[in-house]
Amino acid sequence: MRIQLATEPGRPEHPNEDWASTAVPASGLGGVLVLLDGVTPPPGDDGCVHSVPWFTARLGGSLVELSASRRDLTLTEVLAASIRRTADAHRSSCDLSHVRTPQATVVLARWDAERVEHLVLSDSVLLLEGPDGTVCPVLDDRLDRLPPGSLASEAVTDARARNKEGGFFTAAADPDVASRAVTGETPRAGVRALAALTDGASRWTETFGEGDWTAAVGLLREEGPQGLIDRVRKLERADTDRAFLRRGKRHDDATAVLAEL
Numbered sequence: 001m002r003i004q005l006a007t008e009p010g011r012p013e014h015p016n017e018d019w020a021s022t023a024v025p026a027s028g029l030g031g032v033l034v035l036l037d038g039v040t041p042p043p044g045d046d047g048c049v050h051s052v053p054w055f056t057a058r059l060g061g062s063l064v065e066l067s068a069s070r071r072d073l074t075l076t077e078v079l080a081a082s083i084r085r086t087a088d089a090h091r092s093s094c095d096l097s098h099v100r101t102p103q104a105t106v107v108l109a110r111w112d113a114e115r116v117e118h119l120v121l122s123d124s125v126l127l128l129e130g131p132d133g134t135v136c137p138v139l140d141d142r143l144d145r146l147p148p149g150s151l152a153s154e155a156v157t158d159a160r161a162r163n164k165e166g167g168f169f170t171a172a173a174d175p176d177v178a179s180r181a182v183t184g185e186t187p188r189a190g191v192r193a194l195a196a197l198t199d200g201a202s203r204w205t206e207t208f209g210e211g212d213w214t215a216a217v218g219l220l221r222e223e224g225p226q227g228l229i230d231r232v233r234k235l236e237r238a239d240t241d242r243a244f245l246r247r248g249k250r251h252d253d254a255t256a257v258l259a260e261l
Ligand SMILES: [Zn+2]
Pocket: 047, 048, 049, 050, 090, 093, 094
């Protein structure tokens, strides 16, 4: 088993709000992969005295611990318990009902000798590569399916769609959101490698169209996660007329993990 991970902030002066970790047990057969993309709040009140990195470190740490130590829990149950535990850590000091309370996208994968389990919530990407090189993307595309114009501004998005029925869901303070995640499992023999990307890294495919998901896994294997991020940064710098980025951030926090089982 070989695991590679790279992360880079979108702006050097701003803390990286992505969070990623992997864990492997001594037996060598199993492991856990966690990748979060913390949602940057708009300037002003978010009801919380903590930072996004504080939130992602709490949530991510709990996801690693519970998914590795509590094999009796499903990944949905692990996410719900981790959201609850993180909320309890600041329930007394912060307004957790605020629509912009700290929140994150989630990719969670766990494997052992028999199977690979996965969970994806919001717009980070998990890629499962089969023994023949076929890549199956696991995507929660609720954000992409919202009608055009419904995301006209951040305020409108918050009011109409963020963690609301018919909209899209992130891991914030409500454990029930865990049931909205895309989940599944694959026989271990059917997975040669897993890759996880935050949207700052999946831009290589989704924004710039440099290659499909199979090509993205190929690039991760050949040049490593840092190689993929370096290519994204180069494409972003070259897009001076915003033909690809349009109104999006020039650079976003970018994290990529490749686990070759
Ligand atoms: Zn707080």
